Amino acid sequence: MCAFFAENTLSFALREKTKAIHDRTDHRIMSMGLFSSLNGYRMFLLSQYIFHRDITKIYEDETLLRILPDLKSRNRFACIEADMRDLCLPPPPASSGDVIPFNPSVAVGWLYVAEGSKLGANILSRMSLALGLTESFGARHLAPAPEGRGQSWKVFKAAIDGAEFDQNMCVAAGDEAFTRFVTCLDLAQKLMEDDTINGAVKGRAML
Numbered sequence: 001m002c003a004f005f006a007e008n009t010l011s012f013a014l015r016e017k018t019k020a021i022h023d024r025t026d027h028r029i030m031s032m033g034l035f036s037s038l039n040g041y042r043m044f045l046l047s048q049y050i051f052h053r054d055i056t057k058i059y060e061d062e063t064l065l066r067i068l069p070d071l072k073s074r075n076r077f078a079c080i081e082a083d084m085r086d087l088c089l090p091p092p093p094a095s096s097g098d099v100i101p102f103n104p105s106v107a108v109g110w111l112y113v114a115e116g117s118k119l120g121a122n123i124l125s126r127m128s129l130a131l132g133l134t135e136s137f138g139a140r141h142l143a144p145a146p147e148g149r150g151q152s153w154k155v156f157k158a159a160i161d162g163a164e165f166d167q168n169m170c171v172a173a174g175d176e177a178f179t180r181f182v183t184c185l186d187l188a189q190k191l192m193e194d195d196t197i198n199g200a201v202k203g204r205a206m207l
């Protein structure tokens, strides 16, 4: 695609307008040392669990399935649950409620954040190797799609760029999703201090 057309796309607008909040999220994760120890990684996993638990319905949506036929297989929630079992993390208390009011443009903004985070997962997956975690133990949800991260991302961008979503709504929702992820980090931090989670990890963790 030539530069002029690429810069007029929804995916380009989402990238440009959420760049600052992505950078802040990235720095927050690094400053918390989440990839420096297994307990740090458990905290990251809990934040992923809370974030993905609340968006799991998006992957079932009929409107979005029409533009992205492989949508269901993009959902990493089951992998996150399996990673938690590997690391003896019990599921935290039930959802705080409907984080996302359902509207296809809003859903696409949230999906952009979840799908895009699979690119950065390349770096995170390499860091998790140093903790003894792999794509079949503890870090399943950071593994690339079978067709490769680049190809999966290309297909996602082409699908949203080719459909008619409300750009302002998508961007606002993308921003909201990043903000929610940061809240999930705070929630995960509190949960790791909680006796139920801490006790379960101390009592059962083999790593």
Ligand code: HEM
Binding pocket: 011, 014, 015, 022, 025, 026, 027, 029, 030, 112, 113, 114, 115, 116, 117, 118, 119, 120, 121, 123, 124, 177, 178, 181
């Ligand atoms: C320390 C943690 C993180 C690092 C180091 C990181 C790093 C990266 C990198 C290097 C890319 C660009 C990859 C490429 O263009 O090939 C990227 C893209 C992206 N990441 Fe992250 N990321 C992190 C965390 C996150 C989180 C937690 C989220 C979401 C909650 C997220 C959402 C995104 C999105 C949406 C994109 C796509 C940007 C675009 O439109 O091109 N990232 N990340």
